[in-house]
Amino acid sequence: MATYDIAILGGGPGGYVAALHAAVKGAKVALVERDRVGGICVTVGCIPSKALLDSSHAYWLTTHGEDHGIHVDGARFELPKAVARKDRVVAQLVSGVEALLKGRKADLIKGEGTFVSPTQLRVGGQTIDAKALIVATGSKVGTPPIKGLAEAKPLDNVSALALTEIPKRLIVIGGGAIGLELGTFFSEIGSDVTVLEMLPQPIAYADAELVRLLVRGLEQRGVKVRTNAKVTEVKRNGPIVAVSAEIDGKQESFEGEHVLLGAGRVANLSGVEQAGLTTNRLGITVDDRMRTNIPGVWAIGDCIGDPRAPKLAHVASTQGEVAVDTILGENAVMDYDVVPNVVYTHPEIAQVGLTEAQAKEKYSADVKAARYSFRASGRALALGEGDGLTKIITA
Template structure:
C-alpha cells in the first residue's frame, strides 16, 4: 500500500518543464504531485512568451494600420488603447490557463499550491505537509535578473513583468539589454509610438545569433528609428524630474521616462534546499548529466534552472524526456543545438543549429560553406514588403549544420529548418522537396537549391 502523500514523481515547479513532465508521466500511468507557489503554467504562460507575443501582435497591427496606404488601404491609426491591449493579452492568457488547468485535472494530477522546499532526497515539504516521490523533478524556473547597484522599483525602473502590466505607452524608454527580451520590448514600444534606445554591453544586438543576422536586425532597427548603443557597458541610472537618466561607459547619458532591465534571467534555486540535499549548483544553475539527472538519488532537473537555452519549448522537451526516462522508455538525448530559437521582434529572427562562427570552430574554417538567400527574390516576401534573408551553413560535402533567418514571420518557418538540421539533411536532399508558391517557405527551398548548385531565382 502506498502512503497518501507518496507518488511516483513529485515535481517542484509547474512551469513549462514541470507541467510537461506531469502530463507525460500521467499519460504513462505514473502518479504525480505538481507543486508551485504561483499559477500553473509558470513564467511563459503568465509573464513571458504568451503575453509578450500578444503585445507584439498588437504592435504589428499598429504598424500595418499606420502603413496601410502603401497596400492601397486607407486607414488612420487613432492611437493605442492600452486598456484594450491588456484586456486582449489577458484574455489570451486566461483561456490558455483554463485549458491547462482542465488538462491537469483530467489526468488526475495532484496539484499542490504553496512554496515547496526539498527536505530530503525524495521529499518536498509545503506548509508543513510532506510529499514523497520515488522520483523528484526540480523545475523551479527563472527570475528577471538585475545588475549590482541597479534598484528595480517597478515604476521607473522595470523588469519585463512590470512592463507587461503597464497601463500606458511610455513616451520614451531605455531598454537595458539587446538580447531577445530587450529587442522584443523595444520593437513593441516603438510600434506603439514610444522613443526607444537600447543599451547593450556586447558588440551587437541579439549577440547569441549569427553575426549576419545581428547586422540585419541593426539595419532594420535603424530604419525603424529604434536607437541603440552597443559595446559600452551600463554604469548607473539616476532618477530625474520626469524619469530616468542612464550612464554608459565613457560618460554618455540617455534620458527617458522609464528604463527596462532586460539583462537576462537567473535560475530560481536559492533557499529551496537543493544544496543541502547534495544537488550541485554552478552560479545558481543545477548541474545535470545529459540525461538530466543531478547525480543525487532519483532527482532530475529541467527547464531554466539547467544551464543552456532558457526557452519554454526546451522545458517542454526536457519535461517529456524525464517523464519517459523515469518510465524506462530510454528516450533519445536532446540535442541542444537542435532546439529552434525565435526572437519575435520586427523583423523576426529564427534559427536552429550552429552559427557560422561556431561551425568554423567545430569543423575548421575550410570545411564550412555558407549561402545567403535574399528575401527580395521571394514572391510572398515582396507581397508582405519585408526584407531579410535565409542563411544556410553546411559542412563541405556534408549536411546542413545551421539555418538562420530574418524577416517578417520567419518564426513560422523554423519548424522545417529544425527538421533539416535534426535529420542531418544534405542541401541536395532538401532541393528535391517542392515548396508551395507563393510562400515564404520557398526561401528555404531556394536557398537549398542554390547550395546544391542549381539556383532558380538566385545566383549561387
C-alpha cells in the same frame, strides 16, 4: 502523507509537460506550483509578449499603410485594452493547462513547495512523498550590478507587460530577446526606444549576418540600438530616469520615463537551497539525462546550470520528457545540437543549429554558406518584407 511515483516542483513549461508526459505513461504524479501553471512563458513571458506584439503590429499597420492605400485619421493605441486582451489570452491558456492536468489525472497542488528530503516535499502543512523528484523552479530576473539601478525602480518583463500608460521614452538595458521584443512593442505604439547592449551585437548567440539585418530593420522602425555600451549608472530624478553608459570609450547619457531590464534571467533556486544539490554559477548541475548529484532527484528548465541549454520553453519541455523517461527506465538523453529559437521582433530572426562562425570554428575550411535573399521571394515582396534572407550552413 500523499505518496506519488513522481513529484514535480514548479509548473512551468518544463514541469507541466513532465507531469502530463508521466501521467500518460501511467505514473502517479503530483505537480506543485505556488502561482499559476504555465510559468514565466505562459503568464508573464512568451505568450503575453506575443499577444501585445500582435496588438502593436496591428496598430503600426494602420499608421504606416500608405503604400497599401490605407489612410486612418485619428488612430490611437489604447494600452489598457491591449493589456486586457493579453490577460484574457493568458487566462485561457492557464485554464487549458489545468484542464489537461485534470484530464490526465495529474494532481495539481497549489502552494509554496520546499525540499524536506530527496524523497519528500512540503507544501503548506502537507507532506508529499515520491519515488522521484523533479526540480523545475525556473528563473527570475537578473539584475546587473549597476550603480543606482535598484533605486531607480526599473521595469522587468512582469511590470512592463502590465503598464497602462505608454512611455514617451524607454531605455532598455540589454539586447537579448526580452529587451528587443519589448522594445519592438513599445516602439510600434509610439515610444522612443533606445537599447543599450554591452556586447558587440544584440542576440549574442545568433548569426552575426542575420543580426545585422535585424538591427537595420529595428532602426528603420525607430528603435535605436547601441552596442559595446556598458551602463555605469542609473539615476531617477522624479519622473525622469537618467542612464549613463560608456560606449566605445566615451561616456554618454540617455533619459527616459522608464528603464527596462532586458539583460536575461538567472536560475531560481527557491525551495531547494537546503537540498544539497550541486550547483555552478548558472544553476543546478545535471547530466544529459537531467539527473542531479542526489539519487532520485532530477532538474529541468531554467534552474539548471548547463551552458549548452538555452532558457527556452520548448527546451524545458523536452528536458521534462527526458527526465520522466529516465525515471521510468527508458533510454533518453538531451541533445542541444539542433535547438530552434526565434526572436519575435520586427523583422523576426530564427535559427537552428550552428551559426556560420561556430561551424567554421568546428569544421574549419570545409564550411559553406548558401544565402537566398527575400528580395527574390514573391511572397516576401508581396508582404513588403524583402529585406531578409534565408541562410543555410553546410560542412
